[in-house]
Amino acid sequence: MIGKLIKLNIIALFSGILKTNRKRTKPVAKALIILLLVYACGVLLVSFGAVFLTMAEPLFSTGIGWFYFALMGIIIFVLCFIGSVFMVQPQIFEARDSELLLSLPLKPSMILAGRIFALLVVDYAFEALIVIPAFAALIISGCISYIPMLGMVFLIAAAVLLPLVALAAGCFFGWLVASIASRLRRKNIVTLVFSIALFAVCGWGYYGVLGNMNSLLTSGAEIAEAVRRAVFPAYHLGVAISGGSIMSFLIFAACAVVPYALMHMLLSASFMKLAMRGRGAKKVKYREKAMHVSGVGAALLGREMRLFMSLPLYIINSGLGAIVTVAIAVVLVVRPQLLTDPIVQLSAFMPSFETGFIGAIVLSALAVMNSVSSPSISLEGKSLWIVKSLPVRERDVLLSKVMLHVVVCGAPSIVAGVICIFALHLRGVAEIALTLVMPVSVTVLFALLGVTLNLAMPKFDWINPIQPVKQSASTMLVIFGGMALVVVLAAVYGFLLSSALSLGVYLVLCTVVFVAACAGLYAHLISAGCRRFQEL
């Protein structure tokens, strides 16, 4: 039975990627999604491989090989934690099928175990993105010869145990947020603030490690000593693998298993209460007051905006680019030198690079990270009948979804663009115009693209709204397509056109292409898109 529950939960977690509400997803679309997934995994594997390859030789040759595995363990923990923490809430604390499953002759602990193990499978997938390049780097660098046979056995065992501790931490964090939020009326804001804070800490840590890679290699011994004192399970993990120490492995194993077992017991004991959380929420009594009247367009946009604001995970996952854009705008106002100094260094390092266009490039690159519109059709879910039965035109419904993306992501781009112009002292007309227009053109393009793709691949039978937000085919295509677009545009200029065109002219041409693509997608959306919406 437990196997069936795990399978059910895994299907629910991943069904949105390749399955849509169309009877058959087109093979080309399936192939494209698989290709993009392979590309994303490839990028991560190569990136982590490069980091481990840089570290392996210096660490093993100076006798602190354990630090290599300790770092590997820390990175796995962080990646698995981030990967699972945002799934814990919808999967465990807010799962919509809890009542259905609890009505079946199943033990609550078994239902919970099915959900936790499904998350564990996701964590193992994340872990593979680290362990595989770390192991490959050992072979390539020849440092594998430093590892005793028992250490190899401990490496395999550690790979099994590491996600347990990350999942325990993820569940604790999710429980903490859910507990605090349940006591407050504006619980979405609590979840949102916690999530953004978590992202900020992880981002700060990641860029801190990258920025200090040189000092990590030159002062490895001191940093290793600090890690040994501060993160002793990671130290024992490193010693167990690099030295084959049984005692260290047992200490590490205890550090992984005990928190997991405690978390499992705690959740098992309180699963019924967690599953029924919110049923007894304090009643808000209605008091009549003047009603706000809007036109059809404003009403539809307001509906989209309320849905967006009601789901903190939708904001975090789909509006990440906008959040970072806001952060950049704030930094440019509060501490501009944090961003202007690297630009000065860049211009010294690459004198030919026209730094006046950096605002346009960075803000446009951030704009492709937004996927607000790509799950918007799927998010109608079982309520789709409402807009289809009301006297509203299909184009108004579709354009309200486009507008949500444009408003949420375009407004920060414009504000950040204006601040960029002043903070970076831009003077040229092309620099100023591109800083304002290019990111907006990218935002509009991706807003239209998201709705178009979601119309082609909708999914309405989700259990939790986070499924279409995070795992739908249209979202995958928009996110990875955006990343691919950035790489392709940079490569085309860097390898083919940099000698023939100035950066400014190239960016103007890109903007013209984006605007033309917007016009094409808009025309498609209000004709074929509307017909497709009628068929849903």
Add this chain to the structure above:
Amino acid sequence: MLSIENLTKTYGDKRAVDDLTLNIDDGEICAFIGHNGAGKTTTIKSVCGILKFDAGEIYIAGKSIKEDPIGCKSMIAYIPDNPDLYEFLSGIKYLNFVADVFGISADVRQKRIREYADRFELTEDLAQPISAYSHGMKQKLALISALIHQPRFMVLDEPFVGLDPKAARELKMLMRDICDAGGAIFFSTHILEVAEKLCDRVAIIKAGKLVAVGGMDEVKGDSSLEDVFFELEEKL
């Protein structure tokens, strides 16, 4: 009010509705009955412009749902068999959204919400998020939102499911009031006693085809509607 002409809708190889023709006049309440999977919901969704159909025509007060869907939908109120509403909104915000779409003025919407919410005993709960509503409360909210623009034609799919006795009684009275004012009602139900007492006309569907249609007395004669329904089921 409603004229369905040779409606056909297929899903793959299956004909869900097969050459169905049905008329409902102003002032009539018509019950639409049939077993599960007979084609009731497909017909109802086609009438409301939610579902595209393969052949035939549907006219609402003389307007084609194909040619003028917005005009038709402006006259219709539709309640589905399962009231899946926007759980991220409160009851009052949902009603305000529907009122915005129908272009109802602030004063009028306030008055109608007050009237219908009081009748269905939902006033105190309007500030609650819909996610906190029970099935019956969602059904009541869906009914209020359907009534907010004072529709001429109501299409209801199993409207009594989940309603408490008082709300069910209110709904029956409202249905009669709409018809007395010149409107019409087309609703599906499995509760044959309700259909028998409430309706002027009845249409029985089986495997996508209408097997009986006409005035209630004409269809059931001296028997009960239940007897007639099972008789038809066995015969055809």
